[in-house]
Amino acid sequence: MGTRICMNALCGTGATREWKKGWPLRSGGYADLCFNCGSAYENLVFCETYHLEEPGWRECYLCRKRLHCGCIASKSMLELLDYGGVGCSACAMTSRLHSIQRDEIRNGFCALKINDADDLRSTSVENRVVGDDADEGKLTQLCRVMEANEPNFLHQSLRCDTSASLGQDKQEEVRRSHGEVGSGFSGAIQPYVGSPKFNKPDSGRSMLDVRDTHESAQPSLNMTLGVPSGGSNFVVPFSNGSTDGKEQSKASPPFQQGQRSRPILPKPPKYGLNMSSETNKGATSQLRIARPPADGRGKNHLLPRYWPRITDQELQQLSGDLNSTIVPLFEKILSASDAGRIGRLVLPKACAEAYFPSISQSEGIPLRVQDVKGKEWVFQFRFWPNNNSRMYVLEGVTPCIQSMQLRAGDTITFSRLDPGGKLIMGFRKATNSDETQDAQTSPLPNGTPSGESSLSANGDTSWSKSANGGRTNEVSPQQYTPVTEKKRTRNIGSKSKRLLMNSEEAMELRLTWEEAQDLLRPPPSVKPSIVTIEDHEFEEYDEPPVFGKRTIFMARLPGGQEQWAQCDDCSKWRKLPSDVLLPPKWTCLDNVWDSIRCSCSAPEEMSPKELENILRVSKDFKKRKIVDSHKQAPECESSGLDALASAAVLGDNAGDIGETSVGATTKHPRHRPGCSCIVCIQPPSGKGKHKSTCVCNVCLTVKRRFKTLMLRKKRRLSEREAAIAESAQFQKDDNDNHHKGESETNGSTNNEVMNMNHSENETSQKRSQAEVVESSNGQIDLNCHPNREDMQIEDPGLSIMSLVDAANMPLENYMQPNGGVGLGSLSSCLLEQANGQSERLMSDEGFLASVGWGQNQEPNID
DNA sequence: CTGGTGCATGATAGT
DNA sequence: CTATCATGCACCAGG
Numbered sequence: 001m002g003t004r005i006c007m008n009a010l011c012g013t014g015a016t017r018e019w020k021k022g023w024p025l026r027s028g029g030y031a032d033l034c035f036n037c038g039s040a041y042e043n044l045v046f047c048e049t050y051h052l053e054e055p056g057w058r059e060c061y062l063c064r065k066r067l068h069c070g071c072i073a074s075k076s077m078l079e080l081l082d083y084g085g086v087g088c089s090a091c092a093m094t095s096r097l098h099s100i101q102r103d104e105i106r107n108g109f110c111a112l113k114i115n116d117a118d119d120l121r122s123t124s125v126e127n128r129v130v131g132d133d134a135d136e137g138k139l140t141q142l143c144r145v146m147e148a149n150e151p152n153f154l155h156q157s158l159r160c161d162t163s164a165s166l167g168q169d170k171q172e173e174v175r176r177s178h179g180e181v182g183s184g185f186s187g188a189i190q191p192y193v194g195s196p197k198f199n200k201p202d203s204g205r206s207m208l209d210v211r212d213t214h215e216s217a218q219p220s221l222n223m224t225l226g227v228p229s230g231g232s233n234f235v236v237p238f239s240n241g242s243t244d245g246k247e248q249s250k251a252s253p254p255f256q257q258g259q260r261s262r263p264i265l266p267k268p269p270k271y272g273l274n275m276s277s278e279t280n281k282g283a284t285s286q287l288r289i290a291r292p293p294a295d296g297r298g299k300n301h302l303l304p305r306y307w308p309r310i311t312d313q314e315l316q317q318l319s320g321d322l323n324s325t326i327v328p329l330f331e332k333i334l335s336a337s338d339a340g341r342i343g344r345l346v347l348p349k350a351c352a353e354a355y356f357p358s359i360s361q362s363e364g365i366p367l368r369v370q371d372v373k374g375k376e377w378v379f380q381f382r383f384w385p386n387n388n389s390r391m392y393v394l395e396g397v398t399p400c401i402q403s404m405q406l407r408a409g410d411t412i413t414f415s416r417l418d419p420g421g422k423l424i425m426g427f428r429k430a431t432n433s434d435e436t437q438d439a440q441t442s443p444l445p446n447g448t449p450s451g452e453s454s455l456s457a458n459g460d461t462s463w464s465k466s467a468n469g470g471r472t473n474e475v476s477p478q479q480y481t482p483v484t485e486k487k488r489t490r491n492i493g494s495k496s497k498r499l500l501m502n503s504e505e506a507m508e509l510r511l512t513w514e515e516a517q518d519l520l521r522p523p524p525s526v527k528p529s530i531v532t533i534e535d536h537e538f539e540e541y542d543e544p545p546v547f548g549k550r551t552i553f554m555a556r557l558p559g560g561q562e563q564w565a566q567c568d569d570c571s572k573w574r575k576l577p578s579d580v581l582l583p584p585k586w587t588c589l590d591n592v593w594d595s596i597r598c599s600c601s602a603p604e605e606m607s608p609k610e611l612e613n614i615l616r617v618s619k620d621f622k623k624r625k626i627v628d629s630h631k632q633a634p635e636c637e638s639s640g641l642d643a644l645a646s647a648a649v650l651g652d653n654a655g656d657i658g659e660t661s662v663g664a665t666t667k668h669p670r671h672r673p674g675c676s677c678i679v680c681i682q683p684p685s686g687k688g689k690h691k692s693t694c695v696c697n698v699c700l701t702v703k704r705r706f707k708t709l710m711l712r713k714k715r716r717l718s719e720r721e722a723a724i725a726e727s728a729q730f731q732k733d734d735n736d737n738h739h740k741g742e743s744e745t746n747g748s749t750n751n752e753v754m755n756m757n758h759s760e761n762e763t764s765q766k767r768s769q770a771e772v773v774e775s776s777n778g779q780i781d782l783n784c785h786p787n788r789e790d791m792q793i794e795d796p797g798l799s800i801m802s803l804v805d806a807a808n809m810p811l812e813n814y815m816q817p818n819g820g821v822g823l824g825s826l827s828s829c830l831l832e833q834a835n836g837q838s839e840r841l842m843s844d845e846g847f848l849a850s851v852g853w854g855q856n857q858e859p860n861i862d
Numbered sequence: 863c864t865g866g867t868g869c870a871t872g873a874t875a876g877t
Numbered sequence: 878c879t880a881t882c883a884t885g886c887a888c889c890a891g892g
Contacts, residue, residue: 335882335883335884336883336884337882337883337884337885338883340884341865342865342866342867342884343866344867346882346883346884348881348882349880349881349882350881362868384867384868384869385868385869386869386870386881386882387870387879387880387881388880389880389881391869391881391882395867
């Protein structure tokens, strides 16, 4: 422990402060431990950036600890420094920032007047929506400072609150809870200060012994739940019943966090300070705020992840009857097992014990719960003994889950209807809420943010939107859990990154984190450096990336690739060079590459049918990638039986994979597709261990399922044939009507597009297949959904239909080389490839190859 | 054989 | 280090 002069400009003018060497940094050297909160950071930006909380007092953005400037400063003596931080004109001039004893802090704080008219907390964006010019300037300045210093954490708002639940004095808490809550700049800015570093394991507090300060210090509560919203029937479930200090301190952080979840908005002058009260009201009612839960039984405070995040609008919808009151209790993001057919919803223990009836018997009790539609469900609320503890579950939830069409990743909420205490169950779909980026879909390689759902239904923004040139309005605590941040910080580093990706790669993306990465655009005029982390190349840059417009890629001409984007105004699709990155908002006017089609009035280049085809093919590319990703790497190519197993499984599910990226894997809870850990790279148990001759239950099941799969395929095929016939007729008319006058190039292109999905033109089809069925190595991939179009890309002579015929035969025929007619060709082909080992029919690539190339014995791929 | 049930296990967050 | 919780899995009952 020693002292040094802080050279951080944000700190003010070279404050003398205590410091201590922290853990080693990747970049060399050591992290500094914040003398204030004890946490270690790679820089001390946060802890050295204070804002004014009370005259003469400064509060650390991050740890909320208050410091007195060391003199009895008046408002006029305290000012925001040009480059951030707060300077006391008295202290700063003497370059001295006293770190006072914590008991001094407490005592000093307690001595402060509660309602100081000169309170500098006028920078609030809450109660005082429109601040005076000076305050506005300060706020702007501070925001700028925050942006400048932690640009890549700007969207990680609420997560940090979990860690930042550092206490406050009871006096302040009580005071603020009685109406002064809305003031204070601290909470407004708080959502920005989340730093992954804050969650580093060593908080350093032991060394600095500031923990008790935290527990007794006070958070800044900046808003009153529901106050501006007009949600009159919403009860602020504030835990105020306890007088026990410890309990109080436990109860307060949730509340504090709930308050802090109200973020400062990205552009304070625009959205924050200049926002009218009315506007603010409207916005507030739709803000998805993590509301601290109602006071329940028991002493366990709920983890923030379970706080109900419900908008006032939803509350009103839920309550319906204005005479009743909805008390949000808790919510939970459905896990795979919750949403699975097993019908058991694991309840957070604290929630179950706090809000559900107490049960002593493991069998539990029936629990009546009403859903948002008014339908009443009865679940069995019970527990299992688990490690001297209990594991609470709701059983029999499957019908309810299904009726609400919930899946893993969606959120289920529990509220109480007062009077009466009836339990109300609501839900939020992950695809429509900002849940998308939650902990189960961590934003970097360990996770899979879905690109589909960046916007919530009510207009709340998730971080994906926030990245769009701004920052999030609100991010759920789940979205950036400490674990995610820890991993990111440790493995990836703190700089903003975008997975290095060119358009060809983007073309092959599936709807995963990779695709989301594709949407990220490097910050303008930034030259990224390339780093490789765990076999992924990342562009690294200091500024946060922005979100770009989604486009599709299409290779309609040999060797050439096109990019197509849709105008945000007229929704027409425009062709672009393949290498351009579009901003998130793009219109025809921005189409500088095509002078003819640079306005919305210009006609679309393609007919609707062509567009449909292109979009469909593009979609298929992605599906294809999804399916491919479920196969083993080429060097460990799965056996034919494995492929069959995959086919059997994916036959049911492949089509949904892209839409269930939120869902959990079957590996283990916190590993997602793309995870390369030792657990996830292992094949499922049993895979690869079975011979083709194996007649174990698993193998027989697989074979049976394969047969079922083929039967289903046949059924669908017949349905599709009718559709294709109709489509072909339509296209014929379409071509006749629309494309006679088009250029030769376009004409041929059109044909190619058409041939993507129709096999009349074999030549084009082959070329298309070469693009579509990339890296097939002469095999047809069974690991795809029967519904998929590219399953139809087949040899006209046989393939699927024969396969279907074969599937109709008794299973035994599959196992015999001289089976039926339909399979004969398959078998013979197989036999050739299997060197006479007929049992390979079901067990290796030969089978798949034969299925794919059928009687022609010749791959379609050039 | 299938699906349900209850417990065990292991990852991870929190202390 | 401990508590929590997601999920795996053995066991069992019923079809």
